[in-house]
Amino acid sequence: MPALSVSNDTFVRKLGNPILRLEKENKSTPNGEIIKTGEGMKHTGPAVNAPRSLKLYRRSTGSGLSVSQSEQIVNLHNVARQQVQPPASNMANMHWDNELAAKAQEYANQCIWGHNSARSNSPSTFSYVGENIYVQTNTMNTDVLESGFTAWDDEKNGFHYDTNSCSNTPCGHYTQIIWAESTALGCGVSNCPSMTNLPDYDFVDYWVFLVCNYGPGGNINGRLPYVEDRSGSSADTGGEPATSNGCRK
Numbered sequence: 001m002p003a004l005s006v007s008n009d010t011f012v013r014k015l016g017n018p019i020l021r022l023e024k025e026n027k028s029t030p031n032g033e034i035i036k037t038g039e040g041m042k043h044t045g046p047a048v049n050a051p052r053s054l055k056l057y058r059r060s061t062g063s064g065l066s067v068s069q070s071e072q073i074v075n076l077h078n079v080a081r082q083q084v085q086p087p088a089s090n091m092a093n094m095h096w097d098n099e100l101a102a103k104a105q106e107y108a109n110q111c112i113w114g115h116n117s118a119r120s121n122s123p124s125t126f127s128y129v130g131e132n133i134y135v136q137t138n139t140m141n142t143d144v145l146e147s148g149f150t151a152w153d154d155e156k157n158g159f160h161y162d163t164n165s166c167s168n169t170p171c172g173h174y175t176q177i178i179w180a181e182s183t184a185l186g187c188g189v190s191n192c193p194s195m196t197n198l199p200d201y202d203f204v205d206y207w208v209f210l211v212c213n214y215g216p217g218g219n220i221n222g223r224l225p226y227v228e229d230r231s232g233s234s235a236d237t238g239g240e241p242a243t244s245n246g247c248r249k
Contacts (some may be wrong), residue, residue, distance in 0.1 A: 028085035062098030063188035069145060070096045073187050073212070076149045081178050086161055089229035090180045099125055100186025100213040108211040111192035119213060130217030132173045132181055134210045135195060141201065144189055148210040152177060164224050172219055179218025180226035187212040 059175040061070045077094045084091065103124075107116040119129045136150035152173035159171040166172075176182065194200060218225060 009161075015204075020051040061096065062101035062186060064108075065101070065187060065189060070101070070187070071143050073149065074185055076145070076153075077177055077185060080153050080156075081180075084161075084178050084226065087229040088178075088180060088226040089231070090227045091178070092180065092183050094183055094185045097184035097186045097213075097215060100129065100184055100215055101188060102186070103129070103130075103188075104186050104188070104213045105188025108188040108190035108209050109115045111195050111207070111209060113197040113209075116211070118218070124215075126184070126215035126217065128177060128217040130176045130179070130214035130219060132176055132212045132214075135192075135198070135207050137204045138191070138206045139207070140209060142201075144208045145211050148212075161224065161228065175178075176214055176218045177224045178225045179214070181216060182214040182218045184215035185212060190211075 005161055061067055065071075067075070074094055074096050081088075081091050081094065103116075103119055107119065109114050113133075113135060115133065119131055120127065132152055133149075134144070134151055136142070136144055136147060140147065155166070155169065155171035155174035156178075158167045158169045159165075159174055160167060188211050192209050193205075195207045195209065198207070
């Protein structure tokens with residue numbers, strides 16, 4: 001598949017690596033959205049014509065994720081937050097938030113590739129809500145929570161704390177993950193037969209769309225994601241172990 005250029009979006013097909021990367025304009029942060037594909041890989045997940053109840057549903061978590069899945073994604077965030085370099089002095093653990101999860105699920109169900117411009121609209125506990133998004137094809141034989149988070153977290157390789165900048169590639173997904181003041185997290189996942197703003201591929205039966213919302217949102221211009229710990233002491237985990245899933249009962 002050749003490289004594609006569509007309006008202001010840039011698609012790049014990396015030879016020898018089934019990754020399709022989409023970089024979109026973001027007025028506040030140098031974000032880049034990521035799409036992963038897997039031509040020729042094992043077909044997994046529900047079929048496109050699966051009953052609607054299998055694709056659009058909510059649990060006690062506020063979204064389509066199970067309690068164990070919500071714990072999984074929160075734990076992934078908290079581990080990354082406690083591993084920042086340089087170490088942080090003000091890094092609290094994240095916890096699951098049903099309100100943010102419900103908003104994330106509602107947007108994921110719309111199957112629109114791009115950020116939700118209405119995510120901070122009332123009613124909301126937070127005046128500003130941050131957002132990370134990720135999509136992969138049904139042919140990816142991977143857990144979307146693991147692969148999505150890994151794609152965001154890998155951006156740390158281009159983030160430079162000393163200059164508060166990104167080199168070569170966007171890193172706004174990663175800086176949102178480690179934004180110290182963002183302590184609430186809610187995510188949703190939907191299987192989408194098609195995605196608005198993405199081309200149709202004959203090898204794709206459906207897309208798996210992951211949306212995570214953060215409160216209060218991070219990536220505020222001119223501010224570092226956290227305060228460096230210069231004392232040599234450990235970061236503040238709110239009295240919880242560094243690997244705590246952060247979920248509130």
